[in-house]
Each structure stands twice: as C-alpha cells, then as structure tokens.
Amino acid sequence: MTLPSAAPSQQSGGVARVRPRDPRNQPTLALVGATGAVGSVMCELLSARMNVWGQIRLIASSRSVGRTVVCRGEPTVVVSLTPEVFDGVDVAMFDVPDEVSEHWAPVAVGRGAIVIDNSGAFRMDHDVPMVVPEINPEAARNRPKGIVANADCTTMAMIMAVAPLHREYGLRELVVASYQAVSGAGQGGVDTLRRQLDKVGDDAALGSRTGNVRRAVGDDLGPFPAPVALNVVPWSGTVADGGWSSDELRLRDETRKILGLPDLKVSATCVRVPVVTGHSVAVHAVFASEVDAAEAQDILRQAPGVVLVDDPAAGEFPMPIDAVGTDPTWVGRIRRAVDDPRALAFFVTGDNLRKGAALNTAQIGELLATELAAR
Amino acid sequence: MTLPSAAPSQQSGGVARVRPRDPRNQPTLALVGATGAVGSVMCELLSARMNVWGQIRLIASSRSVGRTVVCRGEPTVVVSLTPEVFDGVDVAMFDVPDEVSEHWAPVAVGRGAIVIDNSGAFRMDHDVPMVVPEINPEAARNRPKGIVANADCTTMAMIMAVAPLHREYGLRELVVASYQAVSGAGQGGVDTLRRQLDKVGDDAALGSRTGNVRRAVGDDLGPFPAPVALNVVPWSGTVADGGWSSDELRLRDETRKILGLPDLKVSATCVRVPVVTGHSVAVHAVFASEVDAAEAQDILRQAPGVVLVDDPAAGEFPMPIDAVGTDPTWVGRIRRAVDDPRALAFFVTGDNLRKGAALNTAQIGELLATELAAR
Structure with a gap:
C-alpha cells in the first residue's frame, strides 16, 4: 500500500508533488525544535523524501539560533521561536518538550498554521486527532483545534x-x-549511555560478575x-x-x-x-x-x-x-x-527517531500538504 | 519462613549442622564442573554458608585438572571426571553442559551418590523432581532415579x-x-559481551544514531x-x-x-x-x-x-x-x-548464577544433607 497522498488517481485537485516544483504554490513549513534529536532526523528526512514544501523555516531555542543547518541541500539559518515566525506558515511541526508545545502550538495555530505536534501535550485531547498515516489517515482531516498529534515512539x-x-x-x-x-x-539520553559505557569500560571488574556499575557510573x-x-x-x-x-x-x-x-x-x-x-x-x-x-x-x-x-x-x-x-x-x-x-x-x-517520531510527522505533513494543494 | 532444614525442632534425628563438626559423620560432596561460571560461584557459596559437608571433591574437565581451587579456605586440587571419583560420594552437584550430565549423572548414581543436576538433561523427566527449597522442598524426597533437577535460571x-x-x-x-x-x-557469554563493548567503544560513531554495531562486532x-x-x-x-x-x-x-x-x-x-x-x-x-x-x-x-x-x-x-x-x-x-x-x-x-543456579543447588544439597544426617 502507498500512502493516500501518493496515489495520484485519488487526487483530482492536483498534487503538488506530481507537478513541476513551484515554491510559490507549495506550502510553507516551520520546523520547531530543528536542532534536537528528532529535529535533526527531520531535516534529513525532508531532504530525502519527495519535496512537497515551499519555504522551510528552521526554529530552535536561543542556544541554537544563528546556527546554519543544511536542509534539502540549502544552508538555512536557525531562527528563534516568536509569534511572528509563524506568519505565512501553512504547517508547523513541533519536536520540543511538552511545555513548549503546550504554549506555542496554539500560537502557531492562531497565526494560521496547522500544527503537527510530537510532544505529549495534546495526545489525549479529544479535539486533537492522533494519526498514523498507514492506519488512520482520515483522522487527520478532523482537527478542531488545528493540531494533529504524533503518537509516542513506543x-x-x-x-x-x-x-x-x-x-x-x-x-x-x-x-x-x-x-x-x-x-x-x-x-541527552544518548550522551549519558555513551559516558556510562566509557566509565564501565575503564573498570575491568565490570566484565566480571562482581563489578559494581553504580560505583563506576556515580x-x-x-x-x-x-x-x-x-x-x-x-x-x-x-x-x-x-x-x-x-x-x-x-x-x-x-x-x-x-x-x-x-x-x-x-x-x-x-x-x-x-x-x-x-x-x-x-x-x-x-x-x-x-x-x-x-x-x-x-x-x-x-x-x-x-x-x-x-x-x-x-x-x-x-x-x-x-x-x-x-x-x-x-x-x-x-x-x-x-x-x-x-x-x-x-x-x-x-x-x-524515524517512524517513532520524525518519519510519522513527515508523513502526516505530506497528508496535509496534499490536502492544502487540493483546495 | 526458614528452610525446613534450618528448623531444628522438626528434625528429631539430629542435624549435622547443629552438632560440633565431625567430618567423619558429614556427607561427602562432589562438585562436577567446579571451575565453570556456576561452579566458581558454588565454591564461594560452599565457603560462606553453614558447613554441612565433610569432604568436598572438585571435579572438572581435563583442561582444569590439577589446578588448585580454594574452597572453604582449603586449597583443593581439581581432579578429573571418572567413575571412581564418585566412590564414597553422598551428594554430587553437576554444573556442566546437558550432554555431560546425561552421561555422567547416572554413573554417579550407580556409585551411590544422589545427584543434583543444574543442566537441562533431566528437567522434564517425570522421575526427576525439580526442586526450589522455598517452594516445594518435599519434592526432593521423591527421586526414583536418584537425581534432583535445578530449574533454569529464568x-x-x-x-x-x-x-x-x-x-x-x-x-x-x-x-x-x-x-x-x-x-x-x-x-563465554560474559567474555563475548566484554569484547563487543570494547569494539563498539572504539567506534565513536556508535554513540550516535547511525553507528553500525554489526560492522564493529564482525x-x-x-x-x-x-x-x-x-x-x-x-x-x-x-x-x-x-x-x-x-x-x-x-x-x-x-x-x-x-x-x-x-x-x-x-x-x-x-x-x-x-x-x-x-x-x-x-x-x-x-x-x-x-x-x-x-x-x-x-x-x-x-x-x-x-x-x-x-x-x-x-x-x-x-x-x-x-x-x-x-x-x-x-x-x-x-x-x-x-x-x-x-x-x-x-x-x-x-x-x-546464584539463586538461578548455584544457590538453589546449594540449598537442595542442604536439604539432602539434613535427610542423610537423620538416617
């Protein structure tokens, strides 16, 4: 099976991806949390999948603002999270902690964007659909709050x-x-395991039955x-x-x-x-x-x-x-x-990080891009 | 609850462990596979638990024969696996692969020993009880083949x-x-993980999402x-x-x-x-x-x-x-x-290696030693 958005015969309104690319007609995407673990994978995926997006805005916390990230082969400067950054955005993908989504997703919706949220902030909201495109793609169309949730990776x-x-x-x-x-x-989880493995690796006793991992890791x-x-x-x-x-x-x-x-x-x-x-x-x-x-x-x-x-x-x-x-x-x-x-x-x-997070978000984004293109 | 063997009031026949130690009256133990992963833990346990045994014979494959192992504070020379080594043995604990137990446990029984087998060779035999002393100690007394099985560690x-x-x-x-x-x-399992961790530790990419563990481990x-x-x-x-x-x-x-x-x-x-x-x-x-x-x-x-x-x-x-x-x-x-x-x-x-193997075997051995002392 292919995703609904990849089946041209079903899309009488014309699908952006099957026309020659015209950035003026393609929706604008905002990626919030672009430099995190999931955001980084998202940039890779956006570069590798069919290009349904016009402009892409990369947004991150102040620590990363000003960094240049290559997305779709284009060096893109990371900008900061402000209400104005969502002006003109059609779809905003959020890969940030719950409390950031909770505050900023409604701001993005207020500025006209559809939000795909990968945090836990809205998952159990009855007015927020949770969409896995291979399973319930139709649910993405019914989004009273303008937000679509991504399921947890497990x-x-x-x-x-x-x-x-x-x-x-x-x-x-x-x-x-x-x-x-x-x-x-x-x-932070990846870095922690790496440091801990270095520490237990230095302790020869930990290859034995009696090694004390708690002592080595501290x-x-x-x-x-x-x-x-x-x-x-x-x-x-x-x-x-x-x-x-x-x-x-x-x-x-x-x-x-x-x-x-x-x-x-x-x-x-x-x-x-x-x-x-x-x-x-x-x-x-x-x-x-x-x-x-x-x-x-x-x-x-x-x-x-x-x-x-x-x-x-x-x-x-x-x-x-x-x-x-x-x-x-x-x-x-x-x-x-x-x-x-x-x-x-x-x-x-x-x-x-892929189907459990970024890939599913990208797939939902493609459903929405198809819907927007059909309008 | 204490183990039945540790409740003196129930044992009218007199219990070896509560009398002053007299090696002539205490049963002789043979430990087969004394230098393996479980056998080594068994030596530690025999040194640390109450001393219900008279002589202890340490038996291993030819590779380890002649080595001296300290058990109960006594340097003991490891001897080889022969039929004669079981002569005069009251209880023989087997911590060896299935095929070794399958052949040698009946030999030990034939020479007069009760066998406690930690392999999978006899576990499903209807005439071999499987005993966890905290759960079904009474089962140890009914052993038509002279063999008591230890359960798998999981x-x-x-x-x-x-x-x-x-x-x-x-x-x-x-x-x-x-x-x-x-x-x-x-x-061998412990050594393998150790070697593999060294290899993936040398590969900096393996701290990242994209590292290839199969390539590093070969x-x-x-x-x-x-x-x-x-x-x-x-x-x-x-x-x-x-x-x-x-x-x-x-x-x-x-x-x-x-x-x-x-x-x-x-x-x-x-x-x-x-x-x-x-x-x-x-x-x-x-x-x-x-x-x-x-x-x-x-x-x-x-x-x-x-x-x-x-x-x-x-x-x-x-x-x-x-x-x-x-x-x-x-x-x-x-x-x-x-x-x-x-x-x-x-x-x-x-x-x-303890309750999952050596400790349970030691506990069964103590049940049997109590039974022998009561005869």
Missing part, C-alpha cells in the same frame, strides 16, 4: 504491527513489555532514574495511579485512541535498555477470533510500513541494530499461543 | 515471585517477557546468534515447534512442573540483553480470584528468598546492577491491571 512501534492484525482478527487485549532505547529520552544518570549501562531500568515516565508509570498508561491510551477501541485491555511494562536507537516490544495479543501464525505472517508481510523478519533458524528476528536508520517497523517471532488459539505472540522493533 | 527468577502469589490467589495464566543476562550463556558473536552489545536479541535456545524457542517452552514446562499445574497457560518471550549478570522478567499474571496490589506487596514482603523493592517515586525497583551478587530474588513494580481485577503486573530480577 506506541508507534507496536501499533504498526498490531493494527493490521486487528483488522483481520479483532483485537481484545494486549500484554506488552518494552525494550526502549536511550535516544527515546533525547540526545551520579552521572542523565535523564534516567538509574544507570542504564549494563542494566535494564523498569521505569520510564512519571508516577501515575496504582503503581503504573505515565508511559505505561500512555501506551494504553494512545493505542485505544488510534484504533478507536476505548475499552481495549492493555497491560504494559516499560523498560529502558542500553540500546542507542530502536525501540522493541514483546507483544502478547488476544483477538476475538482464532488466529493462524502463517496467515498472520502473510498479513504483516503485506502491511504498509512493515517488514517481516521471521526466520529464527536463520538468525532472522527484529533487532534494534538492524532496524536503526530504516523507515519500516520490523516484526518477527510470530507464533500462536500453545494454550490459546486466539492469542499471538510477536516481537517488534522500530527506529524511535 | 524460570527461577520468575517462580520465586509467582509461587507465593499463586498460593494466595490461584494462578491461571502467565504472560512473560525476559531480559536475560549474558552470563546465562556461561563465561563475526565475534560468541554463543549468541547476533551482537548483544547495544542490542537486544529476541532469541535464546534452539528452534522448537510453532516458532517458539526451546527456552520459551522450558519456562512454561518448568513452571508447570514446580507449581504442579500441568494446564497452566504460559506465553513467554525470551530476550537476551547486554547485562553481565541478573536475569529480569516482566510478568503479567492472571489469577482465579481478585487481587489487591497492597496485599500482594505484603505477601511478597514476607515470602522466603524474596525482597520487595517497590517505590518508583524513590527510584526503587528491581534491577540487575543491584541484584547481582545477592541471594534473594528482587520483586517490584507491583500493580493491579487497570482493566482486570484478577491480573497483577510486576517485575522481577534475580542473580542467575
């Missing part, structure tokens, strides 16, 4: 595999355990509640009700919202692992009807944005070191529960 | 938390995802099917039916056997992570009756061999870097499923 990896199976079998329940990369916590925890090198940390997010973390409840709430299943049972455990980029999830999914593993493999083989990597005997299963830097979500280890003909277990890995 | 971590909850609520179903340390694959995979540094590998064991791995089915079969629940539903995903020692499991457990998170915490706080570490707001949850080198199994992140009053989610970490 939800994104899982939902790309779950949605096609739901369409076939009818999803009833999910039990999920995550293996989340440090770049999900931004560039207070250098970065954005994490504990050392992440040579460790797994069963916590991400803030403390929510009943012992759950905010990230675990978010995975549930976002999955329900994207699939339109408000009563879906979801039990998630979110765990940080010493991986640079690539979020993985072990999924146990229970459906309304009986499942078949070979048929499920076929469904996922044909699903848009998914690659099936499922031959354990040949050493083929989804892993972060292979999925990093790629667009699709990798799915494998598909097997029917021995004890339950309605349950499938599988393993999913996706690049949390 | 099963062990999980079952220590699951068994006390099962006694209260009645277990119906488990969905489990593991985070298994490299030392679960022996010293063919140096050790016992794993893929690089484990900066990665998670959703595979351990051999290929079994229906896409399951042997380790995943083993987790199910061993749990059923220890708990005496032959129809228990278990869906497991086994994943190797770049941790030296300390196996973790994310567990979603469904029970026959309704559960309460605070009550479950109380049950686990009082459970033998378990420590409750459950205060996320204070950064307290079970992690390998804290559990390594300790005896108990660490349990935390206990919460009731939002959507199912009969389901609990929790996270468990245990030292796979």
